[in-house]
Amino acid sequence: GAGVSQSPSNKVTEKGKDVELRCDPISGHTALYWYRQSLGQGLEFLIYFQGNSAPDKSGLPSDRFSAERTGGSVSTLTIQRTQQEDSAVYLCASSSAGTSGFEQYFGPGTRLTVT
């Protein structure tokens, strides 16, 4: 079946602009995660959605970052007034409960470059 997909694959934006990154999780997966991978910081958690529960936003680095998940499926990560330090690869993952034990499956990522 189809895996996690993300769009765009690459995004170049000017400092100060807003960007939206999209994630389509695996069909039927109730949990969705956003992570960021940058050279200096490695892979770090940003936000987590589980069903209809309130999202865990504890990893968002500033209030310029927000995310939503509509209809329990597609998610959009929005970065407002982008800064050069936002340049990174943004990875989305999804998982389900049950026998898979919340094994997380990752998308190919969106490479964001802020100039």
Add this chain to the structure above:
Amino acid sequence: KQEVTQIPAALSVPEGENLVLNCSFTDSAIYNLQWFRQDPGKGLTSLLLIQSSQREQTSGRLNASLDKSSGRSTLYIAASQPGDSATYLCAVRQGYGGATNKLIFGTGTLLAVQP
């Protein structure tokens, strides 16, 4: 605060050699541990997931072990091939449910298998 460390940071071996990658974590109260591989410019591919109650998992030439009490996991790769060249990441998931579903990643081991 959970910290995950991987040793070595980089490894180069000749084709056919068996090798071991190490992962250590500071807080043993984990729900599971996942090993991933990441090819350059790509997302993460899940290799193995070990639940906290398990000691090891095997998939083909890969074997992952977990010693939760000592905070260690190893990934054993048998008969290495050039196609195994990638960055290998381990990640732990704390607790169960709610806000604790995020993965905390190690720094990765960059593996090069020489033909």
